[in-house]
Amino acid sequence: MNEDKKDIRALSLNELEAYFSSIGEKPFRAKQVYEWLWNKNAHSLSEMTSLSKSLREKLEEDFAINPSEIHIIQKSKDGTIKNAVKLYDGNVVESVMIPTSKRTTACVSSQVGCSLDCTFCATARLVRIRNLTVAEIVDQIVLMDKQSREYHQKPLSNIVFMGMGEPLLNYPAVTEAVRKITEDKGLGISPRRITVSTSGIPKMITKLADEDLRVKLALSLHSAIEEKRNLLMPFSRKFPLTEILKALQYWYSKTKSRITFEYIVWNGINDKKEDIDALVKFCKKVPSKVNLIQYNSIDKGDYLQASADIMNEYVSFLEKNGIVVKIRKSRGQDIDAACGQLANKS
Ligand code: SAH
Numbered sequence: 001m002n003e004d005k006k007d008i009r010a011l012s013l014n015e016l017e018a019y020f021s022s023i024g025e026k027p028f029r030a031k032q033v034y035e036w037l038w039n040k041n042a043h044s045l046s047e048m049t050s051l052s053k054s055l056r057e058k059l060e061e062d063f064a065i066n067p068s069e070i071h072i073i074q075k076s077k078d079g080t081i082k083n084a085v086k087l088y089d090g091n092v093v094e095s096v097m098i099p100t101s102k103r104t105t106a107c108v109s110s111q112v113g114c115s116l117d118c119t120f121c122a123t124a125r126l127v128r129i130r131n132l133t134v135a136e137i138v139d140q141i142v143l144m145d146k147q148s149r150e151y152h153q154k155p156l157s158n159i160v161f162m163g164m165g166e167p168l169l170n171y172p173a174v175t176e177a178v179r180k181i182t183e184d185k186g187l188g189i190s191p192r193r194i195t196v197s198t199s200g201i202p203k204m205i206t207k208l209a210d211e212d213l214r215v216k217l218a219l220s221l222h223s224a225i226e227e228k229r230n231l232l233m234p235f236s237r238k239f240p241l242t243e244i245l246k247a248l249q250y251w252y253s254k255t256k257s258r259i260t261f262e263y264i265v266w267n268g269i270n271d272k273k274e275d276i277d278a279l280v281k282f283c284k285k286v287p288s289k290v291n292l293i294q295y296n297s298i299d300k301g302d303y304l305q306a307s308a309d310i311m312n313e314y315v316s317f318l319e320k321n322g323i324v325v326k327i328r329k330s331r332g333q334d335i336d337a338a339c340g341q342l343a344n345k346s
Contacts, residue, residue: 005062005063005064006062006063006064007063007064007065007066007088007133007135008033008037008045008059008063008064008065009037009065009133009134009135010133010134010135013030013031013034016029016030016033016034017030019062023058025055029051029055032048032050032051033048033051033059036048036050037065038138038180038183039183041138041142042065043065043067044065045059045060045063045065046060066087066088066135067088067135067139068085068086068087068088068135068136068139068140068143069085069086070083070084070085070086070143071083071084071085071086071092072084074335074337075335076331076332076333076334076335076337077334078331078332078334079098079099079151079152080096080097080098080099080331080332080335080337081096081097081144081147081151081332081337082094082095082096082332082335082336082337083095083096083097083140083143083144083147085109085139085140085143087112087132087136091112091129091130092112093109093111093112093132093136093140093163093164093165094109094163094164094337094342095107095108095109095140095143095144095163096163096332096337096342097144097147097148097156098331098332099148099151099152102157103157103158104144104148104152104154104155104156104157104158105156105157105158105159105160106140106141106144106145106148106156106158106159106160107160107162107163108137108140108141108159108160108161108162108163109132109137109140109163109164109165109342110131110132110137110161110163110164110165110166110167110169110170110173110174111128111129111130111131111132111164111165111166111169111170112128112129112130112131112132112164112165113126113127113128113129113164113165114126114128114164114165114166115127115128115166115169116166116169116199116233116235117233117234117235118199118220118232118233118235119231119232119233119234119302120232120264120266120295120298120302120303121298122298122336122341122342122343123164123165123342123343125343126164126343128165131165131169131170131173132165132170132173133173134173134176134177134180137173137174137177138177138180138181140163141156141159141177141181141187141189142187144156145187155187156187156189157189157193158193158194158195159181159189159193159194159195160194160195160197160218161174161194161195161196161197162195162197162218162339163342164342166198166199166201167196167197167198168196168198168201168204168205168208169201169204171204171207171208174196175208175211175213178191178194178196178213178215179213181194182194191213191214191215192214192215192216194215194216195215195216195217195218195260196208196215196216196217196218197217197218197219197220197262198217198218198219198220199219199220199233199235199236200219200220200221200233200236200239200244201239202239202243202244202246202247203247205217205244205247205248205250205251206247206250206251208251209247209250209251209253209254209255210254214255214257216257216260217248217251217255217257217259217260218259218260218261218262218291219244219248219259219260219261219262220233220262221261221262221263221279221282222262222263222264222270223269223270223275223278223279224241224275224278224279224281224282225270225274225275225278226240226241228269228270228275229241232269241282245282245285245286248286248288249285249286252286252287258287258288258289259286259287259288259289260288260289260290260291261279261282261283261288261289261290261291262291262293263279263290263291263292263293264292264293264294264295264305265292265295265305265306265310265311265314266295266303266304266305266306267303267304267305267306267307267310268304269303270306271306271310276313276314276317276318277317279314279318280317280318280321280323283318283321283323284321284323288323289323289324289325289326290314290318290323290324290325290326291325291326291327291328292311292314292315292325292326292327292328293328293330293339294327294328294329294330294338296330296333296338296339296341298341298343311327315327
């Protein structure tokens with residue numbers, strides 16, 4: 001770690017060009033360094049062997065690279081790997097690699113802690129300490145790509161921003177990280193295989209729609225009944241479902257990409273016919289599909305996952321109404337790596 005020197009990865013290509021011209025070097029050097037940083041994921045300035053030794057030394061005088069490191073690895077019996085990733089300043093975030101027979105998905109954090117207050121989520125109990133930088137988001141992906149190659153002999157195929165934090169509250173870094181990892185020469189992951197999951201911030205959904213990033217969008221809905229959703233996710237009082245819906249309709253009009261609603265069904269909370277009816281009605285207002293996600297308990301049972309019968313009722317009503325629905329099985333529960341369980345126990 002080097003705190004007094006600036007991390008060179010905080011510079012844009014333009015800023016790199018300005019730096020090189022300020023030291024009397026040709027602008028193409030900027031491109032070379034940029035490629036080392038973002039396509040070859042160099043973690044030291046000294047490994048940039050296409051630069052002269054003296055230029056590398058000059059860079060080392062002026063800049064540092066502060067890569068994130070895997071601090072603790074936990075392996076689930078289902079193959080899921082939870083990484084506690086240590087950042088240059090000692091903060092830790094969690095990143096989860098989830099293998100299936102066909103693909104490997106990386107679940108990435110966007111913030112240290114979270115400023116939202118979803119009552120059922122472990123991360124919400126932490127305070128939000130800071131946003132991650134572009135480099136810290138990309139580092140998580142590069143680390144898990146290596147893990148996927150090592151353990152499963154294949155590169156990462158999918159990325160979901162469903163780790164710690166609210167990605168749309170770290171908008172500039174998340175969108176820039178997406179650009180970096182989808183660049184042809186970099187990891188080259190297609191944006192269609194990247195999902196940004198949000199708890200629903202209408203203005204930011206609209207902004208993302210205008211961005212032409214071609215990522216997929218998921219909304220953590222959990223209830224289509226306003227008052228109920230506000231109890232589950234108190235911050236959402238500021239963001240009424242009507243506003244969210246408008247933003248989602250705008251999203252679809254711009255991207256033609258269907259929205260995924262993430263939805264947990266709890267005993268005694270959203271397990272009645274009126275809940276299902278409200279969800280069906282909501283889904284009909286914008287092209288969408290539903291992922292019913294298994295609740296991962298985070299404490300001694302304030303919330304309980306609804307029975308299989310209720311889940312099946314949801315599925316059959318949604319399907320009867322022509323809505324695509326899947327029950328998403330939870331992964332990595334034995335190591336607290338599942339959705340909503342990321343809370344830095346390390
Ligand atoms: N802030 C973003 C991304 C992080 S949460 C968002 O809200 O979408 C990723 C997903 O995990 C969300 O759908 C969230 O609602 C869900 N989740 C949170 N706690 C959970 C829990 N205990 N069990 C199952 N899913 C949970």
